[in-house]
Amino acid sequence: MTKLEDLVKQYKRIKNKKILDEIFVILEPNIKKKTDFVYGKLKSYKLAKEDIRQELCIKIIQIIEEYKMKDPFDNYLYSSLKTWQPEMNVEDVMQYESLYKLNQETGEETEEKFRDKSPEEFTSNITIADILNECKTENEKKICELYLGNPNITEEELGKELGMTQQNISLILKELREHLKKYL
Secondary structure, three states: OOHHHHHHHHHHHHOOHHHHHHHHHHHHHHHHHHHHHHHHHOHHHOOOHHHHHHHHHHHHHHHHHHOOOOOOHHHHHHHHHOOOOOOOOHHHHHHHHHHEEEOOOOOOEEEOOOOOOOHHHOOOOOOHHHHHHHOOOHHHHHHHHHHHHOOOOOHHHHHHHHOOOHHHHHHHHHHHHHHHHHHO
């Protein structure tokens, strides 16, 4: 049995913070190494190294809590952390990919600056007549008329009004947007 395993077993029995601190002192070189590795692997997502380290420490505490004391702790810890990396939601991946842009000439990476356009900044040559002329079906015309009467109406409300499912409304709107793209 190693000193680390002894400390983990002792911690699981008495839950003393000082013992947990000792465990982390022993694991510090491994934590630093794993943090640096994951940081390099996920560099394009612009995660802070300290955030990765914090999530790794939380994972280690979770591993300690789940540890069954009959098995060797070192093997359990390292096998649990072998493929570990912070969980990334699809939204996070999309957000980080779109926030940074590589300048092809200089090779520098710059952060994109986004701001919402206010309604008065949008310019379009489209008229209500153009919209209604682009409607290929009666359902498209009815949906347009309902939108013109209430711009805040939801797809579900449109479906109830027209006796259609929200999915059908969504498909019709998608097709209508494709027809109207030429005006924007």
